[in-house]
Amino acid sequence: MLKPIFTFLAASLLLVGTASAETVKLALIDPLTGPMAAAGQPAFEHLKYEAKRINANGGLNGQDLEIVGLDNKVNPQESLVQLQKAIDDGVRYVTQGNGSSVASALISAIEKHNQRNPGEEVLYLNYAAVDPAFTNERCSYWHFRFDANADMKMNALTDHIAANDDIKKVYLINQDYSFGQAVSKAAREMLKEKRPDIEIVGNDFHPLAKVKDFTPYVSKIQSSGADAVITGNWGQDVTLLVKAAAEFGLEAPFFTYYGASSGVVTQLGDKGVDRIYQINEYYGEFEDPEMAKRQTELYEQAEWDFYYLRLSTMLDMLKKSADQAKSTDPVDVAKAMEGMKLETTTGEVVMRAEDHQIQLPMFISVMKDDMEYGAEGTDYNFKKVARIDREAVSLPTTCRMRRPK
Template identity: 50%
Template sequence: MRQWMMVAALLPMLGGTALAQETVKIGYIDPLSGGGASIGEVGYKTFQFLAEELNAKGGILGKKVEIVPFDNKTNPQESLIQAQKAIDGGVRYITQGNGSSVAGALTDFVTKYNERNPGKEILYFNYAAVDPVLTNAKCSFWHFRWDANSDIKMEALTNYMKSAADIKKLYLINQDYSFGESVRSAAKTMLKAKRPDIQIVGDELHPLLKITDFAPYVAKIKASGADSVITGNWGQDFALLLKASADAGLKVNWYTYYAGGTGGPTAIKQANLNHQVFQIAEGIPNLGYPSADAFEKALRAKYDFSLFYPRAVNQMRMFAAAAEKAKSLDPVKVAAALEGMQFDVYNGGGKGIMRKDDHQFFQPMYIASFGDRTEKEPFDEEKTGWGWRQAAKIDPEQTMLPTTCKMERPN
């Protein structure tokens, strides 16, 4: 009788364990409060939508996918606290994108955690943090990046800009942290080689997500006589920068990484910069690929935003494909399956590849301008009536910069 009572007492616990194993938990560690909240919420809902897509097809290896949100307030230290909470909650896969300082801290944390906890490893899927160091000096077997790093993006952007004869005077304005520094340094180096005639008339760094009025910065741009600006600003730092530009009547061409983020399209329309704002990205609406168009329509029907993260689609679908290939959800086996994987990208532009040497994903890239639309461009942004238009496509082979990564792999 006593043995039966002990077994009966254990049954609920065993049932809970079995239930937990039926769910693939992905910890989403990004800002859900503070200055980065608007873009963090968009990312969270996008990943929820992608989880629903996978679950409608049977999940991953028959297990339901669940996105578990953790608010890091765009703070590296807070991110580590949230990462530990995720692990304590049974998460073995985490994803993050907003802030390369956060990404660097998470990479170090995950690498050290896995060294100390063999058999309990976790993987870090990076969907948007683009500091080149993450797949160079700070590369890790446990980190995979689906976004092009900032050097790759600048290589593509400056290849496009080198043939723009109207660029004479250029202003650089970026956020004061590792990513912003990488944008400014890459821009100066690459333009010097490709367009030495372009005069850089300003080079500004400002605090990350803390400026509420960019009027003083815009006044400097206007006074410099610049005809073009390069900025890696994202989130409210881009939207408020363009708002101040509109207020000041600044009319220049903008070459950006994240103009399509929350509030960006509205700010561009209000500034009346019709096809004067360019963005380098791995995909945009209005490319005309039927599968991507159907996804875009479904996402917009559920949420009040467009797909800002095509790379998140590639990430989640490749995760599922890697688990199927490995026939396992063990992070070590999934990581091995991801290395060198070729995959048909979301936007229909061809195949991308996860380079084994540094875990950097290479994919077709697009330069697009934002403004009025033709009949072949059905999607607008933020109810502005304006939309994205392809200006150039760059094949993966043209963006494969070398890496200095010396990766240590588990035995």
């Protein structure tokens, strides 16, 4: 009586076994529920969409790429549990982006895992956690970063602000954790060097993903007489901040890291036009027909905009490395990825071997109306204001990497 059930179970186990041998799994450990889900969900959809393109072009060295979503609620402890779960399921590639607090925990855990389990190494592809430490004093061989770090972005942003003589007073508001502190520190140091006459009229930190009502902060900014606001806020923290600012008629422009985060355009409407700036590796014009196609398709399929060019770059580099190494083993792939060059729609990008920090051109863009490809189904999107070349964005590193023998 039980025998058929057992044979069925055994057969299905076998099936699972063969399936996992054929596909390469990439686990996304990010907030997929909760207040920060608006940051994790689009990345998940994006990856799934791009994985289809990679697989249609032959996959990773002939093997199909499969994206697995694991919800961490932006919590480092939860992320470690999910990482262990992924490793137990045979996942050898992990990606994460939202929250440097999470990234920090993952780097340590993966470093330890790889030391203790030779032959089962895990590679960590970081697409958005931009605490500069990860490619400087805390750099790890198993970590590759595909986004410009907070200092590189601030370098580009402060160049732009320094060139604008109308800006005399700057207000800083950031999330109270390693990333927000890094943004604030970089802004103060770089502005002091580039434009000593600029006065920092405020330097606020608020808890991550806890503030629902930004109006008290906005009144503070208003009364400080700031000409510009710099914020590294992401997810709901940037949406609610700029929403409150627009509601109270704050005139000062916002120089943001993540002003094009989902929800901003819908919440602000015309109050955000010419007021919200963003520093990012891409913008919302899509002059390249291939990118325009991806924007249209992704929006049709998943109702998310093509925001993460870096996720496409990441998967393209992963494919190129695997094809070059003729292997999907993380050890071989990591070796091939070091120093790799890739031609993207914005120009050539390089994965610097020294610290595993990608070197890429960056763009400052500003929210505009009547754009050809509107974000979130509106007519608003981010229009290019300035391009900063790869060499100008680049910063030296203090990383002394310990490479496996």
